[in-house]
Amino acid sequence: MAKEFLGEFEELVLTLVAALKDDAYGAAIAEEIETRMKRDVNLSAVHVTLYRLEDKGFLKSGMGGGTNERGGRRKRIYTITNAGVAVLKAMKEARVDLWKLVPQLKIG
Amino acid sequence: MSKNSRTYRLAFWFLRCFCPPHLLEEIEGDLIQRYEHDLKSGNYKVRRAKRRLVWNTIRFFRPGIILRGKKSRKINSFDMFINHIVFAWRIFKKEKFHSLLNVSGLALGISVGIILVLILRYDLTYDQQHINHNRIYRLGARQQMQGDDFHGAITARELAPVLQAEFSQIEKVTRLEVWGRTLVTPSVSETKSFYEEEIIRADSTYFDIFTHKFLAGDKASCLTDLNSVVLTNSASQKYFGTTDVIGKTILIENTIYSITAVIEDVPENSHVKFKILLAGLPDRDWFDTPSESFWNPDVYTYLLVKQGFNPKEFAVAFQTIYHKYFKETGDRIEGKYTPILEPLAAIHLYSTLKADLPQGNIMYLYTLAGVGMFIILLACINYMNLATAKSSGRSMEIAIKKTLGSGNKNLMGAFFIESILLSLISFILALFLVAFILKFTSFNLLIGKNLALDIINQPELLIVAFGISIGVGCLAGSYPALVLSRIPAMKTLRVTQVSYFSGTNTRRILIGVQFIVSIFVVTSTLFMQDQIDFVRSRNLGFEKENVLVIPIQDTVIQKQITPIRNEILKNPNILSVTTSQNVIGMTNTHEKWGMWAESKEGMKVNGFTVFFVGENYLQTMGIELKEGRDFRVGEQGDLLKSFLANEAAVKAMGWDDPIGKKVRFYQATEDAHVIGVVKDFNFASLHSNVEPTLICKIPQEHGFLQVRVTGNVSEAIQSIQNQWESIDSPHPFEYHFLDKRFDEQYKSDVTQIKLLNALSYLCIFISALGLIGLSSFHALRRTKEFGIRKVLGARMSHLISLLSKEAIILMIVASLIAAPASIATVIWWKEGFAFRSSINYLTIVFVLIGAVGLVYSVVFFQSYNAARANPVDSLKHE
Incomplete structure (x- = not known):
């Protein structure tokens, strides 16, 4: 099987799922992106990305409890799988490797 | 929350329209949370937050959500579809002979369908180019x-x-x-x-x-x-x-x-x-x-x-x-x-009105459409029969597919794909066939139209034709799909002997239908042919053979008729010469003259067909005089003052003693008299009765010169032409034969019969294709049985009659049904004729003998190998 690649947004979402641990669900991820990254995010894009990552086997999900804040609706809580962690690690290492190739700033 | 419920309701109503239900709860929840968050953050006023909510909802209308019918899409129906097509293609290649039979049958059916559409389109859009x-x-x-x-x-x-x-x-x-x-x-x-x-x-x-x-x-x-x-x-x-x-x-x-x-x-x-x-x-x-x-x-x-x-x-x-x-x-x-x-x-x-321009005939269209449908049906039946007959060979395949989890619907789909694949191959063949027929055969001439398969200018034709073939594919595939998908998997797998699909009765009925249709079309065509032959050979009351008709083009020639007549009569091949204003077979029979005629209640106006003729009319045309006398030769007072009446006129007026009865033209002041009675002669086609007719001799001969010739006809024509061209140089010399022109009145009847003839050959051909396929299959299936029978002493003729018996019985039953139907149809058709031939029942017997012979020979050729095989070999057959 060909090596799985992640898009930039996919990687972002996957990383946040890993970071948010037990509280990773659509709206929370969207808010987290908005506050931390200072970028406007489309809720539906987050959802679709989550579904796609789940299809690829990097995430798994289950229904969590409902809160009053959500009009009684339950959340779908995502957790990262081993494959997800592996792909994140692989990507990070690949990036670090690449970064090492970039000539460092020299003074003098 | 409650004051927002209207916004929620609207947004969520929209969401529910497209969103898969299992995603609904989490998405709604996230939307609400986000909305509340927007409000709480203080960045948005209520109205703007509401707008954002709606906008966020709308943005969920995207393929990633809509198409997410299931949480997981591991089963790809498109892959399955491709698999079906591959499978169908393999079956097609594996059964080359049967596929060929099927494809040729279906291609013929589809071609007939396409041509029918072309004809219907042509005829049904008549005069619709006028905006108003x-x-x-x-x-x-x-x-x-x-x-x-x-x-x-x-x-x-x-x-x-x-x-x-x-x-x-x-x-x-x-x-x-x-x-x-x-x-x-x-x-x-x-x-x-x-x-x-x-x-x-x-x-x-x-x-x-x-x-x-x-x-x-x-x-x-x-x-x-x-x-x-x-x-x-x-x-x-x-x-x-x-x-x-x-x-x-x-x-x-x-x-x-x-x-x-x-x-x-x-x-x-x-x-x-x-x-x-x-x-x-x-x-x-x-x-x-x-x-x-x-x-x-x-x-x-x-x-x-x-x-x-x-x-x-x-x-x-x-x-x-x-x-x-x-x-x-x-x-x-x-x-x-x-x-x-x-x-x-x-x-x-x-329109059924007389004195009309040439027109079409809706009945003719219905007949064509009907026979065309029959042919398509025959082609579909062929496919159904072969497909179900072969089911025994495929029951194992079906059982395995079922075991691997294929449902009935899936299997039916696969069978439909098989039949549609075949019909699409046939469709391509049919396109070529239709283009060929329209371009290179006399078909257009035959139907008197100028049809063409002009796909470039009329792309909708291609779509219609494509639709026809898909329709044919579905029709042909419907029965096999229904039957084959029901084959029980467990039984097939458990029983080692190949189970044989029990739908033989249905198959018999389907073959019976084919036979009925074929026999019906063939006998009807033959009966119609009988009628046309009868009409053509019937004694018309005048002699239509060997009469030349030459139009007299202008008054210059009119004045010279007598010298021309004398001159051409010198040729020994020319028997007699006459003129008349209207020619038999060309006369507009609708043209009736209102004339005063003597009746029991005095002079009354009555409608007559009137022939205005010159010298020697009766003699030249061979019309028989019944009583009285003919016109005198020369200008001796018979001009316009004497009439010859036909028997129909005598009968219509109720004259007991017709000679001397008074008749006069509507505007005439002086009475004229009937001087003789001629036997009825059919001056119009036998579609209509002989109308009351008067013959009148006129002083200035005009219209058409009519010459009775004998012996060397071409020499006679040459001598007339020489004469003619010396007098009438501006007009090209023209003539025609009376009988040819007379028979042209049946042109449309003849066209119909020719078309039906062609279609009936098609019927026979397609039915034969089906029979060939089935009997070859049967023969193959019974190879072993034949071996045993031969060992026990059966001869080849026994074996073949064993195989052909069923088809022959079916054929006889089919003729019993088809014959009365075709007789009824033909009787109805003949109502358009005033003169009808009697029905020759022997025709049915001949058709039946021919049909049985055909069935027997088809079965013979298909089972010859199986029946001849050495029992030693055939018993090894598995």
């Missing part, structure tokens, strides 16, 4: 008087202006006069002339009513001048080689016309066809009273009516017209006049 066609009516009339009941498409030319003036509901009126063959000379200086068949003369309002595309000239003014003429593109090309002809002159008969416009060729599916359109209709002035002219129809009248026109109201309002214009003569002849309105687009197929 649903507001255009043709006015005909039913004219009744003693001895005549005439439903005619024509009306008097005096009527149209009256209607225009009296009815506010009528917007425009135009009249058409159709000319026969006319001599056309491109210009005065030119010596070369042509005969033009399609010339009409019309009022200047013609182009206000009918839609034609102008290539040159002005639509409004092109017909206002009486000497103007409009040419079609092809006429202008023919006479001048260019369409730049405005202002040029053209000599038509003896009048010079100037060309004012050129229009595009009239579409073939128009009931009025013309190449040259002359302007203006001259008035008629030869009637004693104006009212008399109204009773003498002569032109086609077309009305363009206003929106909301009601034909029924028109009929009522027509009464005032009648009282004003018709009544005077009407009372005198005790006649009755009823107007008939026909919508323009309905004329071609539905």
